[in-house]
Amino acid sequence: MSKDAILGAIRRGLRRGPLPADQAAMLAGRLATHPRHLIPARSRVSRPEQIALFVRNVEKEFGSVVRLADAADVPGAVADWLAAQNLPPRFVMAPHPELEALPWADRPMLGFEARRADGSDTVSVQHGWAAVAETGTILFPSDPTRPTTLNLLPESEIVVLRASRVVGAYEEAWDLLRAERQDAETGGFMPRNLMFVTGPSRSADIEQTLELGAHGPRRLHVLLIEDDAAAR
Known part of the structure; x- marks a missing residue:
């Protein structure tokens, strides 16, 4: 309709x-x-401060962040984190071109499949589309190369995100989405779903006791690729 x-x-x-x-x-x-309403002053800072704010907010919400100098460092960082968490070196990965192009062969002990997640998967590696510094939120537009199930089913989620895709405020993230979707290829269609992820899933509904992994991953680990010279 x-x-x-x-x-x-x-x-x-x-x-x-x-x-x-x-x-x-x-x-x-x-x-x-798209007129603006009040935008929090905490997001109106320099690029290095925005990246630092994003990292602080992810960690405040029980996530973790590792900053990488280059995308080629991602396989090693994935292997290191899995070992540190005492998790098997296996995962399901988003079938995104940027992830598939990474030098996974450098870490032959890692095993993965590029597909949607199912109930048996314990770890996912997802492609982060963009993030918002003011709250430490990562955005995931639904897409065949970025399956939504990777954000919901596995207990542990690793997100590969470029620093150049971290914006200050939510309004800027919507601007970015509109600019990228309003072209001849997509016909201006917005994604069917846009998921906002701020730290691991959690709830304190029962006796005000915080429980991680209430309706999604109990661990969220961000691999932040330092590809923005202005943010260093």
């Missing part, structure tokens, strides 16, 4: 007619310009 059909059904249910021309123009203008 189209947007016009949905809005028309709502108007009929409310017994309202078509929007007056001035209201329609006002709404179209807001959709086109």
Whole structure:
């Protein structure tokens, strides 16, 4: 059902007619310009400070971060983290071109499959699309090369993220998504799902006792590739 059909059904249910021309123009203008509301001052800092803020916020929310000089260091960092957590050197990985191009052969003891996760997978390696410094949140638009199940089913999730994809505020992340999706290839379609991940899954619903892994991974580890010279 189209947007016009949905809005028309709502108007009929409310017994309202078509929007007056001035209201329609006002709404179209807001959709086109994406006006800003108040943006927290903590995100309005230099690039190095934004990256540092992102790292602090991930760690504050019970995640961990390792900063890497180059993408080629990712396989070694994955192997080191799995060993440190006493986890088997096996994982399921997002079938993303950037991840598949990494030099995994340098670590022949690692075993992985590039696919969606299922209930038997204990560790996932996911491709981070972008992140927001003000809260330490990582964004994952749904995509065949970035399966959503990798963020939900395994107990441990490793996210490979480029520092150049860390923005200060949420508004900038939405700007980035619109800019990348509004082209000839996608026809301007937004992803069906955009997942926001801020640290491991957790809940304190029962007796106010914090429990990690309540409805997703109990461990979140970020491999941050230092590809932004301005952020160093």
